[in-house]
Structures are given as C-alpha cells and as structure tokens.
Amino acid sequence: MDELILERTLMVYTLPPPNTILYKYYNYASALRFLREGLVRFSPLASFNDPFELNAYPGSNITQEALGNAVKTAIIDVIDKRESLQVANRISQYVMAYQQGMYQHYSPAEFAELLGEQVAAMQPVSAPPQAARTLHAEYARRIGAFCLTEKFDNLLMWAHYADQYKGMVIGFDPHKLGGEFACFAPVNYRDAFPSIEDVNEAADSYLGRPHAVPDSLDAFMLENVFVKGHDWRDEKEWRAVRFHECEPRADHETYDISKQLIQVPNEAVVSIHLGCRVTDDQRSMVCDLAYLFNSATEVYKSRVSHTRFELEFIPAIARWPSLPYDDHWEIINT
Structure with a gap:
C-alpha cells in the first residue's frame, strides 16, 4: 500500500455555506459519551452497513x-x-x-x-480483478469517515440511527471543526459507479x-469515498474522512479504536435535538452536559405531531401547549 497516494487523496476540503449546521444522529449512551469526552470516531468504511462502500469499480x-x-x-x-x-x-x-x-x-x-x-x-x-478487490478492501479498512447530514428531522434516520427516537441529534458548525477535519465534502448520489x-x-x-x-487512483478513490447509491439521497450526507495509520487487519473490529477518535472543538457544537422518547430525567442530564460542553449550545425537545408525520421541536426549557392543536408554547420559569 502506497501511503503517499492515500495522503494525497485525503486532501479535499469543501465547506457548505456560512451558518450551515450539519447533524449527527446518536443513541443516548453514545451522545452522553461524546458530551463528556468531546471525541468523535472516524469509523472504517469496512464497518459501514452499506456493502457498496468503497466497493465501486x-x-x-x-x-x-x-x-x-x-x-x-x-x-x-x-x-x-x-x-x-x-x-x-x-x-x-x-x-x-x-x-x-x-x-x-x-x-x-x-x-x-x-x-x-x-x-x-x-x-x-x-x-474486477482480484488485485483491484484486494486494494479496495485495504482502503476500506484504512479510510475512516465521520458522517453528518443536512437534516435533523428525517424520520427514517431517527428510527435507524437514533435508537428509535430514544437518542438525539447533535448539530455541528462545520466551519469550527478545525484542521483535523481536513478532508470534508458532500456525498454524491448516483445510480452508476464512477467511470473513466x-x-x-x-x-x-x-x-x-x-x-x-497514482493520478487515476487518487481521483477515483477520492470520488468513490464520496459516492453512494441514489436510494440513499434523502440522507443528504456529508463526510469528513481520515486515513488511519494503523496496520490493516482482516477484521476491522481488531483496530485500536482510540486511534480513530478525534477531539472536536467545544465551540463547534451548536445544537442538540432530543428524540420524542427521551425521558425527563434524561433531558435534564443532557441539558447539564450540554451547558458544560458549550454554554451556547441550544437544546430542543420533541414530540410526535398531532397532524403530520413529523416531529415538533421546542426549546428544552419550554412548556408544551396544553391543547393538542395549540402551537403556542412558553418558557418555563426556573
């Protein structure tokens, strides 16, 4: 494996417009661990649930x-x-x-x-020839991604990535993530594999x-990392990508996970949206941790809409309206 090729590959930086927030869906335990430690994991592509990850030829x-x-x-x-x-x-x-x-x-x-x-x-x-399959498998074990999305209110993602609405969505300001997120770009959704x-x-x-x-491998591998099938398009995904220095193994679970963890600047966390199945005690815990992590972080709670297939969000310190169809809420006196 030519590490120089990999290092050249992972040097693309595309930021969304200013004031854009990108979101990460978490289960409750993982979110609390993040708020306590401030670490995010760049998971190897080989561990992802999509078998097409870095597998397009x-x-x-x-x-x-x-x-x-x-x-x-x-x-x-x-x-x-x-x-x-x-x-x-x-x-x-x-x-x-x-x-x-x-x-x-x-x-x-x-x-x-x-x-x-x-x-x-x-x-x-x-x-594809065996040599190409071997090369792609090695890249998939050594390239890790931290995945974000433009949407905090996607019902399928709440069910799948946030423990069936018992978790939360943490919002990040991509402009404040820092140099550790040097390879950053949106995912391109398409039906066909990239081609020459x-x-x-x-x-x-x-x-x-x-x-x-090297040139064609650089260009193709980079494009491949940020390409997914068209059926995933509703996720509106962005990826930060890093090259793991650890030696590749046959089983990605044998990795030293600590080498995949990157510290996030506290000021990069700007919002938290809680799932509708988060308890009051859990909400209080999150509010306390969020304040300690970044006092400017806005925390929202949610409930199932009475009229539409969507979640309704209000500030965590607000009181829900007493009537089902009343959209008025007020700040709780504390």
Whole structure:
C-alpha cells in the first residue's frame, strides 16, 4: 500500500455555506459519551452497513477497439521514453519484456500493433480483478469517515440511527471543526459507479504507466469515498474522512479504536435535538452536559405531531401547549 497516494487523496476540503449546521444522529449512551469526552470516531468504511462502500469499480463506455488503438499509441510512447511500468496485466508484462531485450525481431511499431490488436480482441471484463478487490478492501479498512447530514428531522434516520427516537441529534458548525477535519465534502448520489471516459487515460492506466496509476487512483478513490447509491439521497450526507495509520487487519473490529477518535472543538457544537422518547430525567442530564460542553449550545425537545408525520421541536426549557392543536408554547420559569 502506497501511503503517499492515500495522503494525497485525503486532501479535499469543501465547506457548505456560512451558518450551515450539519447533524449527527446518536443513541443516548453514545451522545452522553461524546458530551463528556468531546471525541468523535472516524469509523472504517469496512464497518459501514452499506456493502457498496468503497466497493465501486470504474466502468467505462470505451469500446475494446478504441482501447486497443489507444494502447498501441501508449506502448510506442513507453518504448520510446524507456519508461518503467507497474505490472498491471499480461500486456504490460510483454512490454516490460520487450524493454529488456526480448521480441526484438519486432520493431516498436509492429510490437505495439500486435499487442493493441490483442487488447481490441479481448472480451470486456465483467468483474474486477482480484488485485483491484484486494486494494479496495485495504482502503476500506484504512479510510475512516465521520458522517453528518443536512437534516435533523428525517424520520427514517431517527428510527435507524437514533435508537428509535430514544437518542438525539447533535448539530455541528462545520466551519469550527478545525484542521483535523481536513478532508470534508458532500456525498454524491448516483445510480452508476464512477467511470473513466478518457480513452488515453484508460490506456495509460491499463498499461500501469507510473504517471497514470497514482493520478487515476487518487481521483477515483477520492470520488468513490464520496459516492453512494441514489436510494440513499434523502440522507443528504456529508463526510469528513481520515486515513488511519494503523496496520490493516482482516477484521476491522481488531483496530485500536482510540486511534480513530478525534477531539472536536467545544465551540463547534451548536445544537442538540432530543428524540420524542427521551425521558425527563434524561433531558435534564443532557441539558447539564450540554451547558458544560458549550454554554451556547441550544437544546430542543420533541414530540410526535398531532397532524403530520413529523416531529415538533421546542426549546428544552419550554412548556408544551396544553391543547393538542395549540402551537403556542412558553418558557418555563426556573
């Protein structure tokens, strides 16, 4: 694993507009632990519930004939420049052998023509090679993500991520998270996997040319980290991503979790929305911890709406209206 490639990959920073708040859904116990310690976990992508995480392989609309013609040109360029290749497949092995003095009864143009025709005649590969699957699995174990969302009131996310409304949603100001969150961007939702459409880029990557492999890997892996299937689009997810220095293991649970924890600046926490199944005693505990963490944090309680499929929120120190359809509330005297 080339760590330099990974480090270059994780250097994209995209912030939402000013005054935007991004939210994290927590169960009650995890939220209390965060408010006491101020640590968030960058979980390895391999531990996520979506089997497509970092598991999309680049497709292409490039025909085998076009790829074969581009490979011919690239091989001539490689031989002319005496360029070393990273072994990618049988074709690149032949090119390396030619550079070492074999097959010299062919001119460079004839040799390139022969190999290009072989590429053009190949059947398109329908499944990724084992080497690619191994590489992706290693990235998935070593890249961790802290996932946020633009929405604090998504009912499915409350049920799934906040312990069936018994947890809470903590709001973060992304502009105050700091340099530890150096790779930060929204998730792009799509139906198809990312693809390589430049035929010359595809040919260079196919041969394993040194200038092409890191660049294309950087770009594709980075895009892949921030891509999910279209069915997830309602989550409106943002991700902060980090590279874990720990040695990858077959089972992500064997990681030293402490190396995945990052301190969040207290001023970055701006709001807490409590689920409708949080008890009064639990609400009091959260209010106390929130004040100690950041006295400016706004805490809200919720209840099920009487008229719509949604939660209603008011400040935690407010009293709910006595009548079901009365939207008036007042601050409790304390």
